[in-house]
Amino acid sequence: xxxxxxxxxxxxxxRGVSNTPEELWFYSRDPGVLTPHLPDYVVAPxxxxxxxxxxxxxxREKIPVVPMxxxxxxxxxxxxxxxxxxxxxxxxxxxxxxxxxxRYAVVEGGTSQGVLKAYLQEHHPQLRHSIPDAPPTTTIAAxxxxxxxxxxxxxxxxxxxxxxGLEVVLPTGEICLIGSPSLGPYWFSRGPTxxxxxxxxLGWLGTTGIITKIGMRLYPNKKIRDVxxxxxxxxxxxxxxxxxxxxxxxxxxxxxxxxxxxxxFKGNYHITLYFxxxxxxxITFKRRMIWDTLQEYMDSKxxxxxxxxxxxxxxxxMPQRGxxxxxxxxxxxxxxxxxxxxxxxxxxxxxxxVVELAAKYDxxxxxxxxxxxxxxxxxxSISFAFNRNDPAMMTRVKHALDEATAFALEMxxxxxxxxxxxxxxxxxxxxxxxxxxxxxIKKNLDPQGIMNxxxxxxxx
Amino acid sequence: MYALKWKEKICATCPSADCLLxxxxxxxxxxxxxxxxxxxxIRGEDSRVLHECATCYACEEYCKRGNHPxxxxxxxxxxxxxxxxxxxxxxxxxxxxxxxxxxxxxxVKDKALSCCFxxxxxILGQGEIFxxxxxxxxxxxxxxxxxxxxxxxxxxxxxxxxxKVIENFVKLGAKEVxxxxxxxxxxxxxxxxxxxxxVPFKPVYYMDFLLSRMKEMKDRITPLxxxxxxxxxxSNRLIPDKYPLVREILDLIGVEIPDRVYQGENCLCCGExxxxxxxxxxxxxxxxxxxNDMVASGASYCVFNCPACQSSLxxxxxxxxxxxxxxxxxxxxxxxxxxxxxx
Numbered sequence: 105x106x107x108x109x110x111x112x113x114x115x116x117x118x119r120g121v122s123n124t125p126e127e128l129w130f131y132s133r134d135p136g137v138l139t140p141h142l143p144d145y146v147v148a149p150x151x152x153x154x155x156x157x158x159x160x161x162x163x164r165e166k167i168p169v170v171p172m173x174x175x176x177x178x179x180x181x182x183x184x185x186x187x188x189x190x191x192x193x194x195x196x197x198x199x200x201x202x203x204x205x206x207r208y209a210v211v212e213g214g215t216s217q218g219v220l221k222a223y224l225q226e227h228h229p230q231l232r233h234s235i236p237d238a239p240p241t242t243t244i245a246a247x248x249x250x251x252x253x254x255x256x257x258x259x260x261x262x263x264x265x266x267x268x269g270l271e272v273v274l275p276t277g278e279i280c281l282i283g284s285p286s287l288g289p290y291w292f293s294r295g296p297t298x299x300x301x302x303x304x305x306l307g308w309l310g311t312t313g314i315i316t317k318i319g320m321r322l323y324p325n326k327k328i329r330d331v332x333x334x335x336x337x338x339x340x341x342x343x344x345x346x347x348x349x350x351x352x353x354x355x356x357x358x359x360x361x362x363x364x365x366x367x368x369f370k371g372n373y374h375i376t377l378y379f380x381x382x383x384x385x386x387i388t389f390k391r392r393m394i395w396d397t398l399q400e401y402m403d404s405k406x407x408x409x410x411x412x413x414x415x416x417x418x419x420x421x422m423p424q425r426g427x428x429x430x431x432x433x434x435x436x437x438x439x440x441x442x443x444x445x446x447x448x449x450x451x452x453x454x455x456x457x458v459v460e461l462a463a464k465y466d467x468x469x470x471x472x473x474x475x476x477x478x479x480x481x482x483x484x485s486i487s488f489a490f491n492r493n494d495p496a497m498m499t500r501v502k503h504a505l506d507e508a509t510a511f512a513l514e515m516x517x518x519x520x521x522x523x524x525x526x527x528x529x530x531x532x533x534x535x536x537x538x539x540x541x542x543x544x545i546k547k548n549l550d551p552q553g554i555m556n557x558x559x560x561x562x563x564x
Numbered sequence: 565m566y567a568l569k570w571k572e573k574i575c576a577t578c579p580s581a582d583c584l585l586x587x588x589x590x591x592x593x594x595x596x597x598x599x600x601x602x603x604x605x606i607r608g609e610d611s612r613v614l615h616e617c618a619t620c621y622a623c624e625e626y627c628k629r630g631n632h633p634x635x636x637x638x639x640x641x642x643x644x645x646x647x648x649x650x651x652x653x654x655x656x657x658x659x660x661x662x663x664x665x666x667x668x669x670x671x672v673k674d675k676a677l678s679c680c681f682x683x684x685x686x687i688l689g690q691g692e693i694f695x696x697x698x699x700x701x702x703x704x705x706x707x708x709x710x711x712x713x714x715x716x717x718x719x720x721x722x723x724x725x726x727x728k729v730i731e732n733f734v735k736l737g738a739k740e741v742x743x744x745x746x747x748x749x750x751x752x753x754x755x756x757x758x759x760x761x762x763v764p765f766k767p768v769y770y771m772d773f774l775l776s777r778m779k780e781m782k783d784r785i786t787p788l789x790x791x792x793x794x795x796x797x798x799s800n801r802l803i804p805d806k807y808p809l810v811r812e813i814l815d816l817i818g819v820e821i822p823d824r825v826y827q828g829e830n831c832l833c834c835g836e837x838x839x840x841x842x843x844x845x846x847x848x849x850x851x852x853x854x855x856n857d858m859v860a861s862g863a864s865y866c867v868f869n870c871p872a873c874q875s876s877l878x879x880x881x882x883x884x885x886x887x888x889x890x891x892x893x894x895x896x897x898x899x900x901x902x903x904x905x906x907x
Contacts, residue, residue: 337652368660372652384883395844401650402843408650411836413875 138180173246179523185558232325271317275550291319326380336407350479361472436491444512583633589618621801641717667704676738681708709751750802771809787818793858796831797870817898824861834873
């Protein structure tokens, strides 16, 4: 053990390694309900070469390596299930390039969403990236690696679909460039027209390599953003309303949400509609298109637009901090969610399931769905709040979430950022040959099984 | 349950039918048509009035014969199960204004300062002007006048909640309730009277209080020397005798209200309720006419009385180059308590 610590110190320096109990305690858990597990070391590299040396050492010593961004997945994806090294990437936080004309940015693997947002605001105010509704300290690479979503997902797809190139350290230590950067200096394409090798690292939750650099698409940052809030009490209408809205092709982001508290929200389904423009005329035009397309629901009195003035500041925040407010309703500040990806026409069934589970397990719910790629699918979050000082409540939430995942799989959905047990449930339902392919790829890339072990394993 | 005090004969013999003929949101060919439609409403028959009324409250002011056309229209709508706004919006208002025991009450002795259920009023009701009554401020659904539900034709909610609100004030020992929201004063006077609901305390309209305080502090006033447009709120239609107070207060602090088309009895709704009830087309049209009229009058400020109007129109008047301000803040500017933003 002492030799390994010494070797790690030699790679990253004394300030980049720790095995003190208080630090290991923090790196043994995330804010969700999963049981913590201690790592043996925490290492914070500063360069790709340091990452490479750590991986080579881990290979030689057969030590697990768990790459970590900010550790905010809530589903225990960076809990070191089998100990080993937690590789904290946050010191690799440089913005390496912004190509304004080609609209992409290249950043190091530990760069946070907030750092890129601030950089773009200062240096390229005409550009933006798809920022998720997560704390700004969450990292761009981790978000892409777990197929995260953001403010531009409704228009352009999962944030992982916005990747324009990768630099990865393979589980066997090779440094590998993926996409156009493998051929030249430009980071404009992750694969096309070559085979898309980025797929070997996106969605694998750190089990196939460590992303040390990532290229991400940037998008026009319009001068004006605005929001409307449509409400209906008929859940059966939601898929039809969303279909009509996405037909407009003018919406930046669409979120559908419902929650029993506070009372102003009780009994209704809320559709938050964001739209942008460079002039007041453009905004007015878009607002009228939105209202016109939903006029039939106003005429039938089944739905209407509520005033957003008093909550506009909260709705316009990026990221939206208010999204986690309900965690404090039962006190104790905890919440976790299952966020399956599913088709929009299943919204009513998922909505009914949320209410059913909350009643069954006596927990408070909130639910929010984000449209993806113009309505091809949505992420439906089934969120439950809990008191961190109430183990019984945390257990009830865990059971409710397990049941939510089972339901999503029954409905043909895909669990998003699944914890290790949900991964197992997913693999059990997966086409056997697809599972075989998955295992084959994983084994070939990581023959020693050192990368984030316990994840994407049939028998974790 | 309380019932609306209504005299059919007054309407049946009405020579003017002003309640509908003066309406800014519905058109009638003349007296006979307007009178005929109102009589249908009275008889409980279907009338286009029940489907087209925008709930601006104005007919309460247009009727000079002491009847209550707007309350009657709202009663009939509810009897027929009609919704003015979409059902989810209607229920949202009913839910959000439920009493939940989350109210706040200061040290009420004889007087209470009612902030209704509007946080902004708690801020406005502070400072030198309100120094003697601010400690007795009350806020929350328990003290909220339920008049807003008239917009949604849910008079049953008013009849159920208003007696409880009154009882809550009585429990505090309030003998006088200074109402910072027109709607509260209008409810405790006009609506309560129309339904025969006893109000065992004295409602005080805040503009009466404001005028009196500004007279007391006259030597501290520096005339503001500005021209303003005044956005009269819908609930002021319930208490039209109080409308002249605006000009008296503004005169006292050296503020001019130039004549414009949409003021006084001809004022226009802020548009927020119209948006819910009728959609954006009517709301946009009304707001545009109103704001252009304000600009044309030469006003540099838009003065609000109701925080809901202020919330609805502030951004829009600012985009037209006018400064939005509440009349209380304007008074605070005149006594130097708030920064003068005149230049």
